[in-house]
Amino acid sequence: MKKLNGCLMVILLFLVACAPNNNEDEVVQEEDSGEETSIVPSAKLEEENYRMILPYKTSAARGVINRQVANRVDIDEFEQGLRRHSKEVYDPDRYFFQEGQYITESMTYEWIDDLNPKVEEGAGEEFHRDNPRYLSHILEQNYLVQGEDNAVNLAGISIGLAMKSVYRFQEESGGPDYYEDISEEEMMKKADEIAQDVLERIRQIEGLENVPVMFAIYREAEQNSPVPGSFVATTNVSGDSSSIGSWQDLNEEYILFPSSEGREKYYEDQELVTSFGNEIAEFFPNYVGIVGEGFYVNEELQKLTIEIPLDFYGKAEVIGFSQYIYGLVQEMFPDYYDLEIKVESSTKMESLIYRESGEEEPTVHIFH
Structure with missing residues (x-):
């Protein structure tokens, strides 16, 4: 009887989930979008999730993460985890989610190269070990609010910095792989410097001069790890600031x-x-x-x-x-x-x- 009741409960839950939602979708207009109108669906998959604006806009750096972060489980956790930590700053009941629209594909590659040590031609093992490439990826997420006349505008952004825990390198193309472990303390020291540089670059982008920014540092797992890495620290920067303040440590692990x-x-x-x-x-x-x-x-x-x-x-x-x-x-x-x-x-x-x-x-x- 207990199993029968359980099955009936499953059927009931399925029917409730599939029931039509009679709330009407909202029609809004994105600020600075000319005559383009957008729709905010009235329903969310779960109460704590963000609503998204339709038509859906993909990231300006779409696909870059797949070429920069080696482990598939890291990619998923990096994206989902950044959104999870953003909820502490941007309330899903008030804010709408949109993929990053400001940091483009070319900018992402350029920033990653600029913020990592330059690899000299013919550099040997010792050079690589002393100068690991710490930063794998820069991920942007946008959070919007609805203002007057149904217009939605950018109210804050989140920036995730994916940092390596192990640096893999070759002395020459096609040669054997070498590995250099990076301690969390060393990684965070570099992440703090990188975050400050990224913030200064963000402030030079039109539309982001005075927008609040939440930074989150993600420590990647090893390339073949069956479980992802984790976020280790966050910090919030107000719209009138161009300086990284203190970091709040996080204690997460898979x-x-x-x-x-x-x-x-x-x-x-x-x-x-x-x-x-x-x-x-x-x-x-x-x-x-x-x-x-x-x-x-x-x-x-x-x-x-x-x-x-x-x-x-x-x-x-x-x-x-x-x-x-x-x-x-x-x-x-x-x-x-x-x-x-x-x-x-x-x-x-x-x-x-x-x-x-x-x-x-x-x-x-x-x-x-």
Whole structure:
């Protein structure tokens, strides 16, 4: 009966999510956009998310991040995390989100080259180790507010600086790779200098002379890391300032489960993930293992993501397995953090079981 009630709850949640929203979209006009009008959708995917202005404008430096940041998981966390930290400054109930429209592709490449040490022709290993390229990428995000006559205008920007934790280099093209570790202390010292230079350049761009700026420093993971790096510091600059002030330290980290780091730092969470895998292995003979990822702030678990790779021979197997996972979630996992479990075959994601912090019942989605 408990599982039946759970399934009914899933169906109800699905119907509610798909119900039409009768609120009308807003028609607004972007400042300095001539006669162009834009639309602000009335609905948001989640209450804490930003609304975005349509037609959607892509970044003026679109695609650069994919060529500058080596690890895919870093790219995702850098973009999403900058937006997450921006919420501390730009309230989603008041501000609209827009990708960066001021720092162009050519400017991004130029600034990155200017702000990193110049590599001399024929430079040897010692030179590279003494002069690592610290900065990988500069990410801009814009935050707008609605003023008089339905006009929206820029009210603040966020700038993310992606900094390396490991510098990879070659003495000659096609030669072997060398690696130089960069300490967080050394990285932050350089990040402070880079942020000041970036701020001065921003103040020279038309439209950004007097706009508040939030800076966030992101420390990348190693290139082949299965989990992303993390944001380590933020600072806010008022619209009438051209100087970087003090930084607020952040204590965030992503932890892989199972791993030696997970066992050492968060033993109980690792044991929970391991026990969850053991429960699955007991009933499903083709089970090969799971991979977990915990996101921690101030050493408190905020979100646990688990991927379960399995081969299935029909949709009935997927449904039965997902029902089994649904029951294990209720029995094993506490509800003080977000939980997301992805059931994947070799070709696609088969189902998704998720539960937000504080909710009693998980939600299940079977992909067709």
